[in-house]
């Protein structure tokens with residue numbers, strides 16, 4: 001099923017029947033934003049003159065954590081480090097596959113010191129830590145469909161990062177080209193909803209990458225630019241419930257039409273840093 005118009009009739013199979021969708025409990029890593037702020041700018045959403053409300057950020061983060069717990073997921077929490085405000089975005093910590101943790105290699109020198117803290121955490125949890133040679137911003141740029149890792153390149157992770165993920169973790173990868181700086185990590189442009197459904201904002205991808213996406217044979221939900229600017233695609237799905245930016249109302253309606261249950265959260269303070277719900281969340285049990 002690919003969504004081509006607003007007036008597409010509701011499909012009559014299980015995809016549209018919420019009762020047939022099954023939520024898979026997951027284990028996540030989050031990092032408490034004790035030092036969250038925007039004092040440097042490494043993406044076009046970050047404006048150092050805009051004030052971040054630290055108390056509100058903490059409350060929104062707590063609400064996100066509790067939302068996961070309420071949905072039956074488990075959440076590991078680590079603490080951030082003074083001077084490293086972007087540690088809250090644990091999707092960028094690395095990529096987990098079984099007992100292995102591929103730790104990220106950040107493009108920006110502001111974020112490179114995070115690598116050691118994430119590596120230490122993975123090690124302390126018993127993961128076998130592996131390191132890439134090329135810039136690789138972890139799950140921010142690598143999303144697992146269930147059969148292939150969709151990688152994003154163009155702004156952060158290097159073109160060769162995908163083949164390196166294949167080499168180090170043994171996962172097949174397909175690298176997509178991001179062409180619009182509003183959606184600079186693939187997790188801001190595309191969301192995996194279940195093993196046969198993806199959502200994305202077409203404007204974020206090159207024509208060739210859109211062809212590759214079409215060739216995957218998955219159901220596609222095309223998300224409008226307005227919602228995508230609210231980081232609609234920076235969503236976390238368990239196969240049934242989709243934790244999503246509350247402002248992305250059109251996308252929530254699309255999710256409901258496709259039989260998913262939207263679970264809106266407000267992450268407004270993190271948007272000031274170019275991050276949303278998924279950015280604050282790393283999947284630990286792949």
Ligand code: ARG
Nearest residue numbers: 043089091140185273275279
């Ligand atoms: N300020 C952070 C950066 O620019 C935001 C990271 C968002 N993370 C993500 N997975 N998209 O690196």
